[in-house]
Amino acid sequence: MYSPLLRRMLILCLIATALMIVDRSTTWLQPLRMGADYVLRPLNWIGHIPRNIQQWSDLNLASKEQLIDDNKRLRQERLIYRGRLQRMSELAAENLRLLQLLNASELLIDSVLVTQVIGVSPTPQRHTLTIDRGADDGAYVGQPLLDSEGLMGQLVTVFDSHSVALLITDGSHALPVKVLRNGVRSIAEGTADFNRLNLRYVSPTADIKLGDQLLSSGLGGRFPAGYPVGIVSSIEQKPGSVFMDIAVDPSALLDRSTHLLLVFTSDSNNRDGLD
Amino acid sequence: MDISTRLGTILYALLIATVLQLVPAYGGWMDWKPNFILVVVMVLMINQPDQFGVIFAASVGLFADGVFGTTVGHFMLVFTLCGTILVLLSRWTRYFALLYRLLVVFGVSLFATFTQTVLINLQGFSIALDYLPGMALMSALMLPLVERFIGVSREL
Numbered sequence: 032m033y034s035p036l037l038r039r040m041l042i043l044c045l046i047a048t049a050l051m052i053v054d055r056s057t058t059w060l061q062p063l064r065m066g067a068d069y070v071l072r073p074l075n076w077i078g079h080i081p082r083n084i085q086q087w088s089d090l091n092l093a094s095k096e097q098l099i100d101d102n103k104r105l106r107q108e109r110l111i112y113r114g115r116l117q118r119m120s121e122l123a124a125e126n127l128r129l130l131q132l133l134n135a136s137e138l139l140i141d142s143v144l145v146t147q148v149i150g151v152s153p154t155p156q157r158h159t160l161t162i163d164r165g166a167d168d169g170a171y172v173g174q175p176l177l178d179s180e181g182l183m184g185q186l187v188t189v190f191d192s193h194s195v196a197l198l199i200t201d202g203s204h205a206l207p208v209k210v211l212r213n214g215v216r217s218i219a220e221g222t223a224d225f226n227r228l229n230l231r232y233v234s235p236t237a238d239i240k241l242g243d244q245l246l247s248s249g250l251g252g253r254f255p256a257g258y259p260v261g262i263v264s265s266i267e268q269k270p271g272s273v274f275m276d277i278a279v280d281p282s283a284l285l286d287r288s289t290h291l292l293l294v295f296t297s298d299s300n301n302r303d304g305l306d
Numbered sequence: 307m308d309i310s311t312r313l314g315t316i317l318y319a320l321l322i323a324t325v326l327q328l329v330p331a332y333g334g335w336m337d338w339k340p341n342f343i344l345v346v347v348m349v350l351m352i353n354q355p356d357q358f359g360v361i362f363a364a365s366v367g368l369f370a371d372g373v374f375g376t377t378v379g380h381f382m383l384v385f386t387l388c389g390t391i392l393v394l395l396s397r398w399t400r401y402f403a404l405l406y407r408l409l410v411v412f413g414v415s416l417f418a419t420f421t422q423t424v425l426i427n428l429q430g431f432s433i434a435l436d437y438l439p440g441m442a443l444m445s446a447l448m449l450p451l452v453e454r455f456i457g458v459s460r461e462l
Contacts, residue, residue, distance in 0.1 A: 036360065040390040043364040047386060050379030055429070060378050067372030071328075074321070078328030151330040154374050155337055155437050156426055195375065202431035223431075286332045 068190060075150050075161070086289070143177070143292040144168060149193060151286075156223060158201035158285070160184070164293055165192045173253055175294040181259035181282030182206070182247055183291060198285050199260070200225050208260050209248040213238055216248055219260055219279055225286040228261055230277035235268055237275070245279060255296045259283075319346050319456050320366070324373055337437035340445035343370050344388065344418055345452050348411050351389060353458040355396030363389025377429075384421050388414050404450065412446035 054060045093101075150161030164170045166189050176183040176196045184198040197204055204221040208230075215237055219228040233239060243263040249256025261279035268275050323342035331339045347366050350358040367385025371378050391414055392399070399410055419438045 036390065036393055039360050040386055043360060043386040044383055047364070047367070047379040047383035050382065051377050054378040063378065064372070064375075071324070071373060074325050075328050078325045079330060082330055150328070151332070152375065153327045153330075153339075154341075154376075155339070155441075156422060157375065159375060202426060203429075286336075 064188070065190065068188075079150060142295045144170075144295065146176075146291050146293050148289045148291065156202070158184075158198040158204075158221065158223065158225070159187070160196045160198065160291075162194050162196060162291060162293075163192070165190045165194050167191050168293075169295070170194050170293060175254050175258070175296070177258060177292040177294055178283045178288035178290070180284055180288075181261070182254065183283045183285060183288065185253065186293075198225075199283070200228060200281060200285055205231075206254055206260065207248045207250040208245040210239055211244040211246050212240075215239060216250070217245075217277075219245065226280060227264075228279040228281055230263075230279060231274070233275045233277055234273075235275055239263060239266065239275075239277060241266060255294060258294075315456055316346075316350065319452065320369075322455075323452075327373055338440045338444050340441060340448050341415065341418065342448065342452075343373065344385065344415065345411065345445050345448045346456070347385060347389070348392060348414060349449060349452045349456060349458065351392040351396070352399045352402075352407055352410065353453065355393060355400060360386060360389040360393060363392075380422070380425060383425065384418050387421060388418050391417065408446045408449055411449045412442050415442035415445035 146162045146164040152159040174186045187197045188195040200221040202223040217230045245260045247254040247258045259282040261281045264280045265278040323346045326342045363385040367382035370381035
């Protein structure tokens with residue numbers, strides 16, 4: 032009994048391994064993936080009904096007092112942000128003048144497109160989101176995604192009417208960052224934990240402190256520079272280790288945000304975005 | 307129950323498992339989300355090992371790759387290994403009482419999630435192991451419900 036079973040298992044394992052290699056190193060299986068997505072889309076929609084009902088009830092069954100409170104709070108926030116924006120406009124103009132003085136390259140001006148989360152990864156091992164914008168809206172692979180607090184991730188698969196984004200906390204994700212305080216550069220890697228990123232290969236002499244704010248550095252050309260990534264939450268120097276172990280709390284609300292922004296950087300100027 | 311009804315029930319069970327798998331879980335809840343598709347496969351293989359073998363497990367694994375959006379072949383490999391273990395144990399598990407079946411499902415789920423993690427780490431991506439026991443425990447607790455739904459529960 033065991034011999035045919037083990038032979039069968041071996042053949043199936045070899046087929047699975049071959050499929051994994053082909054899928055990781057070529058795009059041959061992309062049509063299959065696209066087909067599976069179309070087939071599973073209705074099931075995905077059904078799976079998200081409970082969440083949609085919750086969102087609908089939050090929106091429609093709120094009491095009048097709650098709506099008045101929300102309205103009041105939002106008006107106050109708007110006032111505060113408009114005040115900050117005035118200050119930002121002045122700083123941006125000053126920054127532009129300084130860049131012109133330094134003969135710096137073209138200043139990047141980003142436009143954004145509002146999008147909504149319509150699906151999340153069904154497994155904790157993959158940190159992905161499905162959003163309701165696709166190639167029809169000008170979305171493209173590698174496009175950065177933000178929420179109101181910071182950088183969320185980038186699009187990895189784009190379909191006609193929706194896209195899949197890989198979050199910055201996914202174990203396979205890494206992005207170049209810099210410290211706001213002094214410009215020290217590093218790489219922030221995902222840990223498959225929504226509340227933690229790791230900084231890799233930081234020497235013990237690097238000037239990084241607890242509470243330092245990290246921004247995207249723009250190196251590599253994938254993410255635009257200057258968007259908040261996270262705040263340094265712990266620094267450890269393990270005995271015998273050449274590098275420091277630095278943990279970062281992501282700024283973005285990766286497992287909570289439902290409304291996001293797709294960023295159209297100025298180097299993707301052939302694509303349309305809404306300001 | 308005739309074959310077509312039985313096949314319909316199994317397909318329906320897989321469909322429900324897929325929908326449940328796609329229901330989003332947030333934050334800490336994600337660590338407790340069972341692998342519903344694997345539980346359905348295990349229930350069928352534990353209770354009817356003559357009808358559901360390794361090829362069935364591998365096929366559902368391939369389908370799971372589409373559901374989870376993982377690298378094609380990832381879940382196929384995991385399900386094949388789990389299926390082989392279940393076929394090897396089938397001469398005993400088919401006579402097991404519910405509690406022992408729960409333990410088998412817990413053990414195999416633990417093995418499945420551990421194998422998944424190893425496969426992901428082999429690809430050079432770091433991933434934590436914290437969620438393993440919670441997910442395996444919840445998968446085991448799903449067993450009586452799935453058995454009852456498919457109609458293979460011996461305790462009925």
